[in-house]
Each structure stands twice: as C-alpha cells, then as structure tokens.
Amino acid sequence: MTNYQVDIHPLKPYSKSVSIIGVGATPFMLTKDNTETEGLSEGEMFGAAAIEAMKDAGITAEDVDFFIHAQAGPGWQSNFGTPNMHVANWFGMKGKGSAHHSEACCTGYVALEQAVNYVASGSYDIVLTGACDMSYSAAIPDKPIFMRRYGTDQMFYETLCSVQPRDYTLFSNSATTMGAEGWLDYYVMENGIESEIDDVLTKMAIDARHSAALNPLSLSKNTYEEMAHKFRLESAEQLIHSKYNPKLGKYLRASHFEQRCDGAAALIVCPTEMANKYTDKPIEVLGIGHSCLEWGTPYLEKWATETAYKQVRDLTGLTGADMDLFLVNDFWMTSQLLGAEACGYLPEGEGWKYFKEGRTNFEGDSPINTNGGRCQYGHAHGTSGVADHVEAVRQMRGKMGATQVKHAVTYAMLRGFGGGQNLTCTILKNNG
Amino acid sequence: MEKVERIVKPFYDALEEGKVLARKCTKCGHVEYPPYLACNKCGNLDTEWIEFAGKGMVTHLLPVGAAFADTDFNKLVGNRVVGVVEIENSDPLNCTILGIKPEEIEELTPQLPLLVRPIITQLDGFKIVCWELDKES
Numbered sequence: 001m002t003n004y005q006v007d008i009h010p011l012k013p014y015s016k017s018v019s020i021i022g023v024g025a026t027p028f029m030l031t032k033d034n035t036e037t038e039g040l041s042e043g044e045m046f047g048a049a050a051i052e053a054m055k056d057a058g059i060t061a062e063d064v065d066f067f068i069h070a071q072a073g074p075g076w077q078s079n080f081g082t083p084n085m086h087v088a089n090w091f092g093m094k095g096k097g098s099a100h101h102s103e104a105c106c107t108g109y110v111a112l113e114q115a116v117n118y119v120a121s122g123s124y125d126i127v128l129t130g131a132c133d134m135s136y137s138a139a140i141p142d143k144p145i146f147m148r149r150y151g152t153d154q155m156f157y158e159t160l161c162s163v164q165p166r167d168y169t170l171f172s173n174s175a176t177t178m179g180a181e182g183w184l185d186y187y188v189m190e191n192g193i194e195s196e197i198d199d200v201l202t203k204m205a206i207d208a209r210h211s212a213a214l215n216p217l218s219l220s221k222n223t224y225e226e227m228a229h230k231f232r233l234e235s236a237e238q239l240i241h242s243k244y245n246p247k248l249g250k251y252l253r254a255s256h257f258e259q260r261c262d263g264a265a266a267l268i269v270c271p272t273e274m275a276n277k278y279t280d281k282p283i284e285v286l287g288i289g290h291s292c293l294e295w296g297t298p299y300l301e302k303w304a305t306e307t308a309y310k311q312v313r314d315l316t317g318l319t320g321a322d323m324d325l326f327l328v329n330d331f332w333m334t335s336q337l338l339g340a341e342a343c344g345y346l347p348e349g350e351g352w353k354y355f356k357e358g359r360t361n362f363e364g365d366s367p368i369n370t371n372g373g374r375c376q377y378g379h380a381h382g383t384s385g386v387a388d389h390v391e392a393v394r395q396m397r398g399k400m401g402a403t404q405v406k407h408a409v410t411y412a413m414l415r416g417f418g419g420g421q422n423l424t425c426t427i428l429k430n431n432g
Numbered sequence: 433m434e435k436v437e438r439i440v441k442p443f444y445d446a447l448e449e450g451k452v453l454a455r456k457c458t459k460c461g462h463v464e465y466p467p468y469l470a471c472n473k474c475g476n477l478d479t480e481w482i483e484f485a486g487k488g489m490v491t492h493l494l495p496v497g498a499a500f501a502d503t504d505f506n507k508l509v510g511n512r513v514v515g516v517v518e519i520e521n522s523d524p525l526n527c528t529i530l531g532i533k534p535e536e537i538e539e540l541t542p543q544l545p546l547l548v549r550p551i552i553t554q555l556d557g558f559k560i561v562c563w564e565l566d567k568e569s
Contacts, residue, residue, distance in 0.1 A: 001491070004524065167440050168466040169526075171560045174514035176500040178492075178526040182516070185494055189541075249497030257499065296466075298492070298516040298524045 001186060004293075004303045011287055011315040014120035019275040019282035019431065020112075022057025022268035023390040024049045024130075028219045028378035031262045032137035032148050041145040042071075042078055045264035046132040047090030053128065053266040054091070057278045061092025064268070065124035069100045070111040070131035072382030072418070076159050077134050077151065079141040087132065104163050105331055105418025107131055108265070108385020109426060113288045115269045125274065130266030131383040135159075137262050156260065163420045164295045175295035179421075181249050183302045184334045188251075191349050197251060200352045204333055205255040205375070206236045207361040212372025214402040217387075219261045219378030251334075256375055258331040263380030265387040272431070281397050281432030287315040289425040301335065304423035305342040305415060312425045313344070320344030323427075324409040325395055326366070327388045329417040330373040336360065339415045340368055343425060362403045370395060370403050385416050389428075396430040439467050442481075447559040452550050454522070455479035463522040472523065484519075487566055489545040491524070492516040495534035509553060509562065513537060517548060517563055528562045 026049050031037040046069070054060060069084035071077065080086050084098040103110045108131050115129035138151040164170040188197050205224070212218040213226075224236035233239050245253045275282030289311030293300035313319055320326070320343040328339040341351040346366060354360050362370040371377045371391045374384055392412040394400050409430060416424035439455070443466065446453045455464040457471035458478045465484055470477045493515045496506075506512065515529040530551060532540065540546065547566040552559050 168443075171555070171558075172525070172527055173502055173505050173512075173560075174496075174528045175526045177494055177496050177514045178516065180500065181494060181497070182492065182526075186492065246498070248499035250495055252497070252499070296525055298526050 001299065004297065004299070006291055006293070006303065006307050008291060008307060008311070011289060011311045013315065014116065016120045016122060017272035017284060018116045018119045018269050019272040019284045020267050020269055020389065020393055020428070021275050021278040021282055022053040022055075022059070023266070023393045024052025024056060025217060025265035025387050025390045026263050027217045028261045028263040028380055028387070030136050030219070031134065032150060039146040039148065040137075040262070041139070042080070042132050042134060043087045043090040043145070045134065045262070046087040046130055046266070049132070049264040049266040050091040050128055050130050053130070053268050057268040059126065059268065059278065064093065064096070064126050064128050066096060066118060066127050067093055067098045068111060068114050068118070068127065068129040069098060070107045070129070070382050070386070071100070071102055072104045072107050072133050073135060073159055074100070074102060076138070076155060078139045102382065103419035103422045105329055105379070105381055106385060106416045106422035106424060107382030107418065108388065109288075109329075109414060109416025109424040110422060111386050112267060112269070112285065112389055112426065113290065113424065115267065116285050116288065119269055119271060126268065126270045128266060128268050129386070130264065131386045132264035133380040133383045134262040135381055136260050151260065165420065169294060169296040172296065177249070178298055179295060179300065180332050181251060183299045183338050184251055186299065187338060191352070193352055196352060196356070200337070200355050201251060201256060201333070202237055202240045203358065204336060204355045205240060207355070207358060208333065208369060208372045208376040211362050211370055211403050212376035215371050215377060218372055218376070219259055220372065220376050252332060256333040258374040258379035259376070261378040261380050263378065263383045263387065265383050265390050267386060267389055275431070281430065283393050283396055284429045284431050286318070286427040286429050287312045290422065292419065292422050294420055300421055301417060301423065302338065302342060304421065305339055305417070305425070308423045308425035309343045312427050316427055318411065318427055320413060323411045323413045324407060325370065325392060325405060325412040326368045326415070327392055327412065328369060328415040329385065329388070330369060330375060331379055331418070333373065333375045335415075335417060336368050336373065339417070343413055343415055345413060362405050365407070367405045370400065370405060388414055392428055396428070397432070437469070439469060443467055444558055447552050447561065450552060452484040452552070452561055454482050454484040456482045461521060463519065465519055465522045465525070484550070486520065487547055487549045488517040488519040488563065490515040490517050490529060490548045490563065490565075491545045493529065493532065493537045493540060493544070495537060508555065512562070515548075515563070518545070530562045530564045532565065
C-alpha cells in the first residue's frame with residue numbers, strides 16, 4: 001500500500017488548559033415512532049441536553065458566555081439556514097453569541113475542538129457546545145416544527161452523495177465501497193485472517209449489542225440473543241448469519257452498519273483553573289489532532305486517523321497504549337478494530353484477537369465503545385460524537401452503572417470520523 | 433484578480449473530445465489528477481494543464497456490495513468492480529474498473545498490481561473516466 005500519511009504541522013499546546021465540567025444527552029430514539037416522543041423538535045431536544053449539561057456543571061444559562069451549535073445536516077433534516085438561532089431561545093441564551101458548524105458524522109468531535117479553542121484563546125470562560133440531529137424524524141420545511149416526516153432512505157442516500165465532492169469524486173462511483181471495506185480488506189489480507197474475520201465481526205456485533213441493550217439511553221433495547229429467541233433461532237450467532245441480517249458488502253452485514261436515529265447531547269467547558277469550582281471530577285482536554293481527506297483518497301480513514309493520532313501523541317507524549325478507554329466513530333463497525341490499532345490502543349495486527357476473546361467489551365481489559373457504538377447504540381450523525389464525550393466523561397466519573405468498565409479510567413481517547421472526511425483524535429484526562 | 437480560471441468545466445469538455453486532462457505543478461512536477469488549482473504535494477500555488485495520456489496500476493480490487501450498489505450505473509456500464517489506481521507522479525485514487533466480474537477478483541488479486549488504462553464512459557449528459565485492464569500489456 002502506498003503510504004499516504006499527510007505531513008502536517010505539529011499541534012501546539014493550548015494557551016490555556018481547558019476542562020469539561022458538565023455533560024448532558026437525550027436518549028437516542030426514533031421520536032416519530034413513539035406516542036410519547038412524536039412531535040419533539042430541535043429546540044426541545046438541544047435544549048434538554050443543554051439544560052442537563054448546565055445542571056450537571058452546577059451552573060445556569062446566566063453563567064454561559066457563548067454556545068456552539070452543531071448538526072450534521074441542518075438543511076436536509078431541519079431546513080435550517082441559521083441552525084444556532086433556531087435553538088438559542090430554548091435554554092436561556094437569548095442575545096448571547098453563538099455559532100453553528102457541520103462536519104457530517106465528525107461534527108460532534110469538532111464541537112469539542114471548537115469550544116476548547118474559544119476558551120483557550122481567552123475570549124470566553126464558560127462555553128456550551130452541543131449537537132442535535134433528527135435524521136429519522138425530519139422537519140417539514142413549510143410547517144410548524146412539531147410536524148415531522150420520516151427521513152427516508154432516499155433522502156439519506158442523497159445526503160450521503162452530498163458528502164462526496166461533486167467536482168469529480170462522486171462520479172467515480174467507487175468511493176463509498178472502498179471507504180467502507182477497503183481498509184478492512186487490506187487488513188485481512190495483510191494479517192492472513194481470511195478464515196477468522198467473520199467470527200471476529202460476529203463477536204464484535206454481539207458484544208456491542210450487549211452493551212447497547214444495557215444502556216438506558218440506547219436505541220437498542222434487546223440483545224441479539226433475545227432477538228434470536230424471538231425469531232425462533234438458536235443463538236445470536238445464528239441470527240447474525242440469517243436472512244434477517246443480510247450481507248451488504250464483502251464482509252459487512254446489516255448489523256455492522258449504523259442505525260439512524262434522533263438525539264441531542266451537550267458539553268460545558270471552562271478553563272481548568274476554574275473547573276474545581278464546579279466539579280470534583282473535571283475532565284481535561286489534553287489535545288485534539290485533526291486531519292481531513294476527501295472520499296476519493298484510498299484508505300482515507302487509515303491515513304487521516306494515523307495523522308490525527310500522531311499529532312496528539314506528539315503533543316501529549318501519550319500513546320494509545322496509555323489509554324484506559326477508547327471510543328471511535330463506527331458507522332461501519334470495523335472502525336472499532338482498525339481505528340483502535342491505528343491509534344495504538346490495540347497492538348498492530350493483533351487487535352482482531354482482542355475482539356474475538358471479548359477483551360474489548362465493557363468488562364474487558366481494553367474496552368472500546370462501551371455504549372455499543374453507532375451500529376447498536378444508534379447514530380444521530382453529528383450528535384453521536386458529542387454523545388461519545390458524554391459516555392467518556394461518565395465512564396471517567398465511574399457513573400455508567402451496568403456498563404461501567406472494570407478499571408479506573410484516567411485517560412480516554414476518542415477517534416472521530418466523518419464529514420468529507422474529517423478525522424480527529426482526542427485525549428481526555430481525568431483530574432478528579 | 434481579473435478573472436478566475438475554470439478547471440472543472442475544461443476537464444469535462446476535454447472528455448467529450450476523448451482527452452483526459454490533469455494539472456502539473458510548475459515547481460515539483462507533481463501531477464494533480466483529477467485537476468485542481470494548486471499542488472497538494474508541495475503547496476506550490478501554480479499548476480499548468482497537461483494531457484494525461486499514460487496508464488496506471490490497479491493495486492486493490494473490491495466487489496461493490498449491496499449497501500453501495502448504484503443499479504442505474506451498473507445497468508449502464510455492465511460488469512464493474514472498484515479499485516485503487518496509482519498513477520505515476522500523482523496520488524492514488526478510488527476508481528471504477530470496468531470489464532471485471534466480482535467473482536474474478538479472487539483470481540486477479542494475487543496478480544496485482546496490474547496495468548490499467550482510462551476509458552471515457554458516457555453517463556446521463558456528461559462523461560467520466562473509468563478504467564479497464566490493459567490486456568495488451
């Protein structure tokens with residue numbers, strides 16, 4: 001494979017250390033399908049997450065200097081031209097400064113990067129950053145916001161096309177296939193695991209589903225074992241290989257792709273020197289690496305992940321092996337394996353064994369995506385990255401209940417992915 | 433600035449005439465294919481048009497799974513797979529490789545890299561560049 005790691009400038013330390021002091025998240029759900037949630041809209045969803053994050057930090061809206069709004073697809077989901085202003089009045093921020101950004105499925109990771117930079121620059125002390133995506137229950141452009149329509153597969157397909165540059169790449173008719181399975185195919189051949197990979201992916205899906213089913217905020221409420229019983233099948237493994245879970249690629253089945261849903265999440269950040277005023281467990285943001293490659297580049301996820309990881313590793317002196325928890329955007333589930341190896345969290349060429357042996361679930365020694373990940377917890381696109389930070393913070397605080405990892409979490413790494421295509425690598429430190 | 437140079441339209445116009453255009457960096461010689469304004473290798477801000485008449489090497493082949501099947505495109509071009517094409521002095525690209533059935537990938541993979549040549553392909557109202565194995569080599 002031709003090396004395409006991009007030579008970019010090293011990260012410099014923040015002018016001022018920044019910490020997360022509050023988190024909030026709605027359940028990930030299909031709002032339109034439930035009589036109790038049908039009609040929920042962006043203002044209520046973003047507002048609920050923001051208010052929970054402020055209460056978690058022990059502050060009110062009066063304390064917040066600025067807020068950042070994020071959404072992967074404000075146009076197609078909500079018909080918003082000014083997304084931040086559609087939610088500003090919902091949580092007490094009228095008149096204060098705010099801004100919006102959108103990097104598709106990497107949006108939620110960039111959300112933290114943006115907020116940290118606002119605080120590290122010295123411009124503001126307390127910044128709220130959050131996201132809301134409702135791609136399952138989309139707004140109707142000329143109707144009141146509580147009236148919703150289904151975000152259909154056709155709408156999503158057009159959105160997927162829209163994240164590929166339309167000068168040349170989109171028309172190559174090949175970028176998505178190579179993006180989804182190219183790196184995995186290379187990994188399988190390189191490591192000679194053609195006969196092992198199906199078992200690895202099966203275990204990966206079953207373990208992720210188990211975590212998701214235990215998480216009260218998750219879209220998935222039952223395990224694959226329970227679903228197998230419902231379909232009169234003998235085991236989760238049989239279900240994974242059944243007609244109910246068709247193969248959609250060379251390796252990947254339906255269970256290995258994202259489940260679209262609605263959700264919102266928010267974080268509160270402030271200078272680390274102020275953080276202990278609000279919480280006894282501030283989570284410091286040590287650094288965020290960031291690299292972008294568009295869809296036309298082969299193995300873009302590999303190259304940009306390695307670049308972003310190198311940036312944050314060189315800045316902090318910490319490697320993936322120093323981490324106690326790894327969260328990764330896995331809208332195709334194999335990112336759990338490939339991202340973890342590229343970031344040094346799992347040993348190169350050996351990561352597949354960790355999944356097969358169950359070492360990556362929340363009870364294992366190398367936990368990955370303890371919330372179940374995009375394919376099982378659900379994927380609210382731009383919001384999922386913020387929700388990952390919520391998960392990481394709660395794991396670091398020891399507050400995840402049934403899915404709490406079995407060791408102390410001092411360091412966590414989050415690998416973001418999405419956009420067109422943004423890759424980020426963030427290291428958080430528990431200063432509690 | 434008196435005017436902005438067009439890059440995308442001339443590229444597609446040239447395909448109508450059977451030519452594949454690229455841009456070459458005036459400083460390091462890196463070839464931007466497909467063409468852009470500046471050099472993505474050395475950062476130089478000036479590039480110039482060249483006609484791309486060469487061939488490439490396909491280094492990886494994959495079948496198109498159901499998740500990403502474009503049935504209209506499949507009907508139009510027939511047998512196709514996706515591949516990574518490497519072009520001398522340029523960056524590798526995800527490309528469509530015509531004339532290969534998915535079931536042939538297993539046999540072809542041990543033979544990679546294989547020489548490929550561009551084949552200009554008509555879509556609805558415009559042409560694109562696909563690739564095919566250069567069986568004469």
